Amino acid sequence: xxxxxxRMYRASPLARTLGGFIILAFVLLLFADVEISTVDxxxxxxxxxxxxxxxxxxxxxxxxxxxLYTIAFALLGVTFAVIxxxxxxxxxxxxxxxxxxxxxxxxHELFWALIFLxxxxxxxxxxxxxxxxxxxxxxxxxxxxxxxxxxxRAVAATPSGTGALSMMLFVxxxxxxxxYRTYALYRLECGLRSSAILGFVGLPTLxxxxxxxxxxxxxxxxxxxxxxxxxxxxxxxxxxxxxxxPIYLIGAVVILPWSVxxxxxxxxxxxxxxxxPFPLRNGEGFEGLMDWLGLLLxxxxxxxxxxxxxxxxxxxxxxxxLAALFFPLISPLMIGRTGRSVGHVALVVIxxxxxxILAFVLLxxxxxxxxxxxVALALHNGGIIGHLVGRYTETITLRSDAPRGxxxxxxxxxxxxxxxxxxxxxxxxxxxxxxTAILGILGIATLGFYVDSAFAELRFxxxxxxxxxxxxxxxxxxxxxxxxxxxxRLRTALEGR
Amino acid sequence: MMHIRVIGICLAAVFLAAAHxxxxxxxxxxETFVFTAIPDQDESRLRTRFEKVATYLxxxxxxxxxxVPVKSYAAAVTAFRNDQVxxxxxxxxxxxxxxxxxxxxxxxxxxxxxxxxxxYFIAHHSTGLNExxxxxxxxxxxxxTFGSKGSTSGRLMPEFHxxxxxxxxxxxxxxxxxxxxxxxxxxxxxxxxxxxVGALSFAVWExxxxxxxxxxxxxxxxxxxxxxxxxxxSIRGDVNxxxxxxxxxxxxxxxxxxxxxxxLESFPRSSFIPATNDHYAPIVKVGKDIGLLD
Numbered sequence: 138x139x140x141x142x143x144r145m146y147r148a149s150p151l152a153r154t155l156g157g158f159i160i161l162a163f164v165l166l167l168f169a170d171v172e173i174s175t176v177d178x179x180x181x182x183x184x185x186x187x188x189x190x191x192x193x194x195x196x197x198x199x200x201x202x203x204x205l206y207t208i209a210f211a212l213l214g215v216t217f218a219v220i221x222x223x224x225x226x227x228x229x230x231x232x233x234x235x236x237x238x239x240x241x242x243x244x245h246e247l248f249w250a251l252i253f254l255x256x257x258x259x260x261x262x263x264x265x266x267x268x269x270x271x272x273x274x275x276x277x278x279x280x281x282x283x284x285x286x287x288x289x290r291a292v293a294a295t296p297s298g299t300g301a302l303s304m305m306l307f308v309x310x311x312x313x314x315x316x317y318r319t320y321a322l323y324r325l326e327c328g329l330r331s332s333a334i335l336g337f338v339g340l341p342t343l344x345x346x347x348x349x350x351x352x353x354x355x356x357x358x359x360x361x362x363x364x365x366x367x368x369x370x371x372x373x374x375x376x377x378x379x380x381x382x383p384i385y386l387i388g389a390v391v392i393l394p395w396s397v398x399x400x401x402x403x404x405x406x407x408x409x410x411x412x413x414p415f416p417l418r419n420g421e422g423f424e425g426l427m428d429w430l431g432l433l434l435x436x437x438x439x440x441x442x443x444x445x446x447x448x449x450x451x452x453x454x455x456x457x458x459l460a461a462l463f464f465p466l467i468s469p470l471m472i473g474r475t476g477r478s479v480g481h482v483a484l485v486v487i488x489x490x491x492x493x494i495l496a497f498v499l500l501x502x503x504x505x506x507x508x509x510x511x512v513a514l515a516l517h518n519g520g521i522i523g524h525l526v527g528r529y530t531e532t533i534t535l536r537s538d539a540p541r542g543x544x545x546x547x548x549x550x551x552x553x554x555x556x557x558x559x560x561x562x563x564x565x566x567x568x569x570x571x572x573t574a575i576l577g578i579l580g581i582a583t584l585g586f587y588v589d590s591a592f593a594e595l596r597f598x599x600x601x602x603x604x605x606x607x608x609x610x611x612x613x614x615x616x617x618x619x620x621x622x623x624x625x626r627l628r629t630a631l632e633g634r
Numbered sequence: 635m636m637h638i639r640v641i642g643i644c645l646a647a648v649f650l651a652a653a654h655x656x657x658x659x660x661x662x663x664x665e666t667f668v669f670t671a672i673p674d675q676d677e678s679r680l681r682t683r684f685e686k687v688a689t690y691l692x693x694x695x696x697x698x699x700x701x702v703p704v705k706s707y708a709a710a711v712t713a714f715r716n717d718q719v720x721x722x723x724x725x726x727x728x729x730x731x732x733x734x735x736x737x738x739x740x741x742x743x744x745x746x747x748x749x750x751x752x753x754y755f756i757a758h759h760s761t762g763l764n765e766x767x768x769x770x771x772x773x774x775x776x777x778x779t780f781g782s783k784g785s786t787s788g789r790l791m792p793e794f795h796x797x798x799x800x801x802x803x804x805x806x807x808x809x810x811x812x813x814x815x816x817x818x819x820x821x822x823x824x825x826x827x828x829x830x831v832g833a834l835s836f837a838v839w840e841x842x843x844x845x846x847x848x849x850x851x852x853x854x855x856x857x858x859x860x861x862x863x864x865x866x867x868s869i870r871g872d873v874n875x876x877x878x879x880x881x882x883x884x885x886x887x888x889x890x891x892x893x894x895x896x897x898l899e900s901f902p903r904s905s906f907i908p909a910t911n912d913h914y915a916p917i918v919k920v921g922k923d924i925g926l927l928d
Contacts (some may be wrong), residue, residue, distance in 0.1 A: 174777070176760050176827025180849060198679045254709065258718040259702065339705035348705070349677045352816040354847075358678070403716045415928060504828040505777065505812050593708050593783035594926055595731055 151625050155559070162454035165447045171511070174504030181354075181501055188356020194365075196358035197346045204365060207342040209389035210261070210335065211328035214268025216386060218328075219321050221269070222276025227305065229281035242274030243567075243611035245574045245585075246331045248604050250338050251592050256407050261393040264340045268331050272324060283316045284309065318379070326373055333366055334491055334575070341394070344491070351494060363490060370489045371482075411597040433599060438606050441584035445610065448510055448583060449570040455515035456522065456569065457562045461551070463487070463523025464558075468530040470550055484527070488520030493575050510576040518569055522561045526554050560629035563622050567614045574607065584610070666698040667691070667877060670710050671723035673901055674787070674865065675817065675838045683900040690897055694888035697877055707784035711735065720873055721885060723901065726751070726786035726864040726917045730927065733911060738871020740882065741911050743889040744863065745903030751864035752836040753791045755857040756820075758827045763856045769799045770857050776830040778808040781820050785835075786864050786917065788817055792833035794920045795859055818842065825853045837902075862916055865901075866909045 148156065197203065228234050250267035257263045291308050299308070336344020343366055350358035410418065416425030465471040466480030492513045499509035530550060539549050574585030584607045591600035621627070669691070671684055684701040692699040702719055704710045707728035713719045715735045724732055726748075733739045755770070757763040763770055781788020793804055800807045812829060814820040817838035824832040825848065839855065842848050867889055873881045889906050892898060898905065921927035 174828065176758060177852065178826040178828065180852070181822045181826050196678065198682050255712060255716075258713060258716050259704075337705070339709045341703075345703075345705065353677055353818050354822060355678060397718060400717065419928075501822065501826060501828060504826075505779075505810055505823075590783055593706070595708060595711060595735075596928075 151559075154621060154625060158450070159454055162451045166451050169447055169451060169507050169511075171508045172504070172506045173508070174506070175502065178502050178504075184354065185356050185498065185501070188358075189360045191357050192360035192364055193357035194361045196350070196355060197362060200346070200362075200365070203336075203341060203343045203346055204369070205392050206264075206340070207329065207332045207336075207344075207366075208369065208385075209393050210264040210268060210340065210342060211325060211332040212385055212389045213261075213265045213393075214332065215272060215321065215325050215328040217265060217269030218272030218276045218324065219317075221273040223280055223317070225273065225277035226280035226284060229277060229284075234277075238274040238277045239612050239615060240274070240608055242271045242278070243571075243608035243615070244271060244604055245571045245607070246271050246335065247338060247574060248588060248607070250335050250340065251588075251600070252604075254339060255411065255597060256404050257399050258397055258403070259339065259341075260397040260399055261395060262399070264332065264335055264342070267335055267340075268328055272328065272331075276320075276324060279320055280313075280317060283313050283320070287313050322373075322377060325377055326370060329370055329373070330489065330491075334493070337491075337493065337575075347491075347494070351497065359494075363494075367485050367489055371485045407597070412601040414598045414602070415596070433602060437587040437599075438584070438603060441582060441587045441603070442606065442610060444507075444581065445570065445573050445583040445585075445607070448507055448514070448573050448576070448581065449566070449614075451507075452511050452514035452518070452569050452573075453562065453566055455511060456518040456565065457558070459515050459519025460522035460526060460558055460562065463519055464526040464530065464554065465546060465550070467524065467527035468550070470530050470533060470535060471546060480527075484520050484524045487516055488524060490517070491575075492517045492572055496576050505581075507581055510573070510581045513576065514569055514572060517572070518565050522558065522565065525561055526558050529557055530554060556627060557629055559625075560622060560627035563618045563627060564629055566618045567611050570611055570614050571607075665876060666700050667695065667721070667873075668700045668702055668719045669721035669723075670702050670704050670713055670719045671901070672704065672707065672710060672725075673723075674725070674835050675841055675902070687892075687897050687900060690892065690894070691885075691888055694891075695877075695881070695884055707782065714739075714868070714870065717870065720870045720876075722868055724866060724868050725784070726862065726866070726914060727790045727921060727926070728784055728786075729866050729868050730914050730917050730921060733868055734927070736870055740869055740871065741909045741914060742867045742869050742882070742886045743906040744866040744909040744913070745901060746905045746907050747837065747903055748864045748866060748909075749907070750861035751787060752861055753787045753795075753833050753859040754836050754839050754855045755792065755831065755833050755859075756824050756839070756853055757831045757856045758824055758829075758853055759851065760827060761830045763831070765854065765856050769795065771799065773831050773856075774800065774807050775809055777810040777812070778804065779812040779814045779820055779823055779829040779832045780804075781813070781817050781832075781834055782815050783813050785817075786862075787835035788820065788833060789813075790917070790920060790924070790926060791859055791862055793924050793926075797924055821848060821853065825849060827852075831856075862920075863909075863913050865903075866914070867906070 194200070225234055225238055229238070246267050249270055250263060253263040253266055257266075287309065291312055292304070295304060295308050332340075332342050333344040333347070336342035336346070337348045339345065343362055347359060347362045347366075350356075350362065414426055414429055416422070416429045419425070421428075463484060467477050467484060469477065472480060495516055496509045496513035499512055503509055530553075533550070533553055535545075535549055539545055573581075573583045574588065576583060576585065584603055588600055588603045588607070591597070591603060669688070671680075671687075673680075680703045681701065684703075688699045688701045702713065704713055707725055710719075710722050710724060711728050711732045714722050714724075714732045722729075722732065729741060733741065755773070757773070757776075761773075761776060763772055780792060783789055796804050796807055804811045808831075810829075812823070814823050814829075814832070817834040820832040820834045821839065821842055823829045836858070839848075843850075869882055869885055873885070886908070890908065892906060918927065
C-alpha cells in the first residue's frame with residue numbers, strides 16, 4: 138500500500154529537473170542584488186510616456202538609410218550564415234566541425250562586432266560578419282539536426298553504390314529542403330533584430346539612432362524608431378518572399394557604404410599585437426603574465442561569471458513563467474479574433490524591443506540592481522517563446538465539449554504545450570546567457586560589463602580573454618541543455634532552435 | 635530548379651560583396667580627408683551638423699573632406715588609429731589614448747571652454763548633501779553613477795578625485811557604482827533617485843538647467859572639481875606626407891579661424907584656441923594614477 142502511494146507521488150524526472158531549476162533560481166534570487174531604490178521616478182517616466190505617445194518621425198536624419206542598412210545587414214549576414222552553415226552541416230559529424238560551430242555561436246554578435254570594428258573599422262564587412270559568423274554556427278547545428286531527424290526511407294530505398302554526393306543532392310536534400318527554407322526565414326527575423334542592435338556599437342542601423350536618442354532622452358524619436366522597427370518585423374511575412382530574394386540581395390550589396398578601406402596592417406596588428414597580453418608585449422615574461430592572468434581572473438572573470446550565471450538562471454525560470462502567461466494572448470483556443478490581433482501586437486512589441494531598452498526603462502523606474510535586467514530578459518524571451526507556443530496551439534483541435542476559461546487553459550491546453558514550452562525554454566537557455574552580455578553594458582557586473590569596459594579602455598587583450606570565458610561558459614550551458622533535452626525527450630518545433 | 639537559381643544568385647551576391655570590400659586603391663591625388671567628432675552634449679542630427687563643418691574645411695584646405703559619425707570615444711580612437719579618420723574632436727582622455735597609439739600625432743586646437751573644464755558632483759535631495767567648497771566626504775556609502783566609461787569629465791576626473799580623497803576605489807567607497815553612459819542620463823538617474831550621487835560635465839549641467847530639464851528641488855550640485863583641460867582636435871602625424879607639405883598647419887589655421895556661430899554651435903564651443911600635446915600632461919598623469927592608461 139505505502140509503496141503504491143510513494144510510487145504515485147514520486148516525481149517524474151521532468152518534474153524533478155524542473156523543481157531543481159526553480160529551487161536553484163529561488164536560492165540565487167535570495168542572494169541576488171535585487172531592490173527597488175528610486176525615490177521619484179515619475180518626472181522622467183512621464184517624459185518617457187509622453188514621448189511614446191508622440192512619435193516624431195522627422196527627428197532622425199537619414200532615417201531611410203538606417204532602415205535600409207538594417208535590412209541589408211540582416212539579409213547579407215543571414216545569407217552568409219545559411220551558405221556557410223549549410224556547408225558545415227554536411228560535415229557536422231566531425232567533432233572538430235562541431236566544436237568549431239559551438240565556439241563561433243557561443244560569442245554574442247555584439248562582441249563579434251566589437252572585434253571586427255577593430256579589424257575592419259566601419260566597413261560593412263563588420264556588420265555582415267558579426268551577424269554571419271555566429272549565425273553560421275547556429276544554422277550548421279540546426280541544419281545538421283534536421284538532416285538527422287529526416288525520414289530515412291528514401292535513403293534505404295536507394296540502390297547500394299550510389300555516390301555520397303548524389304545521395305545528398307537527390308535523395309536527402311529534397312526531403313529537408315522545405316524545413317531549411319522555413320528555418321532560414323526565421324533566422325532572418327533574428328537577423329533583423331541583431332542588425333538593429335549592432336547599431337548600439339556603431340554600425341549605421343536603426344540601433345545607432347535608437348541608442349543615441351534613448352541615452353539623450355529624446356523619447357519621441359525613440360518611439361518613432363521603435364515603431365518603424367516593429368513594422369519591419371511584423372510585416373516580414375509579407376515582404377520576405379523567395380522570388381524577391383535575389384533582388385533584395387543585390388540591392389543590399391549596392392546600397393551599403395563600401396567606401397571604407399580595409400588595411401591588412403590593421404588586421405595583422407590586431408592579431409600579433411593588440412590581443413597579446415600586455416605583460417608579454419611589455420617584456421615582463423611568464424611571471425608578469427601570471428600576475429596579469431591572476432588579477433584578471435580574480436577581479437573580473439570570476440565575479441563576472443558568478444553574476445552571469447546568477448542572472449541567467451533567475452531570468453530562465455522567470456522566462457518560463459512569463460511564456461506560459463503570454464502564449465494564450467495569441468492562441469485561437471483561448472481568445473477571439475480581435476483579442477488575438479491585440480495579443481499579436483503586444484507580443485511583437487515585447488519580443489522586438491531590445492532588452493537593453495527594456496532594462497534601461499526599468500532601471501529608471503526601479504533603480505539600479507539586478508531586477509531590471511531579470512525582468513527585461515524574461516519579458517523579451519518570454520515574448521519569443523510565448524509567440525512560438527501560441528502559434529503551435531493553432532494546430533491543436535479540442536473536443537467540442539472541452540471546458541472553457543481557466544479550466545481549458547489548465548487542463549486542456551497547458552498539458553499539451555508543456556513539453557514544447559520546456560523544450561523551447563531549454564533551447565533559449567544559452568541564448569539568455571549570451572544576452573546578459575548586452576545588459577553588462579548597462580552596468581550590471583556580468584562578464585559582458587567587463588568586456589565592455591575592456592573595449593572602452595582599449596585593452597583588447599583583456600577583452601578577448603574575457604570573451605573566451607563567455608564562450609566557454611556558453612558551450613558548457615549548451616552541453617547541459619542538450620543532455621537535459623535528450624534525457625527528458627523534450628523536442629521543439631523548428632523555429633525555436 | 636528554382637533552388638539552384640536562388641543559390642546561384644546568393645553566391646553571386648556574396649562575391650559581389652567581396653569584390654566591393656577589396657577595391658582597387660584610390661589615387662592619392664583625390665584622397666579624402668576624413669574626420670569624426672562626438673559633441674559632449676546634444677548628439678542629434680550629427681551628420682547634418684558636421685557636414686557643414688566638412689564643407690568649411692574642404693573650402694579652406696582644398697581637398698575633399700568627409701565626416702564619419704561614430705558611437706563612442708573608443709570607436710573614435712580606433713578609427714583614428716586605423717587611419718579611417720585623420721582628424722578627430724576627442725575628449726581629454728580619448729585624445730591622450732589616440733595620440734599614444736599613433737606616432738607623431740598632434741593636438742591642434744581646443745575649445746576656449748576646454749582650457750578650464752570642470753566636473754560637477756550632483757546629488758538627490760533625499761541625501762541631504764549640500765554644496766560645499768571642500769570635497770563632500772559624506773557621500774561615502776551612497777549609490778553613485780559615472781557617465782560613459784571613456785569620458786574625461788564623467789569618469790576620469792571624478793574617479794581621480796574619489797580615489798584621491800578616500801584612498802580607495804569607487805567600488806569600496808560607494809554602496810553601488812554605475813555607468814549611465816551619458817551626461818544627460820546621469821542627470822535623469824540622479825533626479826529620479828535611482829542613483830543618489832553622480833558626476834558629469836559642467837557644460838551639460840548648465841545647458842540642461844537653462845533648458846528647464848532639471849528640477850532644482852530634486853537634484854543639485856554639491857561639489858565642483860578644480861579645472862582641467864578637456865576636448866581638443868587631434869590630427870595624425872602622417873598627414874603632411876599624404877595631403878601635401880604644411881597640411882597640418884593649414885588644418886590648425888582653418889580650425890582656429892572657424893568663427894561661424896553655426897559651425898561652432900555643433901561642438902558647442904565659442905571659439906577654438908591653439909593646443910599642444912603637452913597641455914594634456916595632467917590628463918596622462920591622472921589616467922596612469924587610476925589605472926585607465928598603461
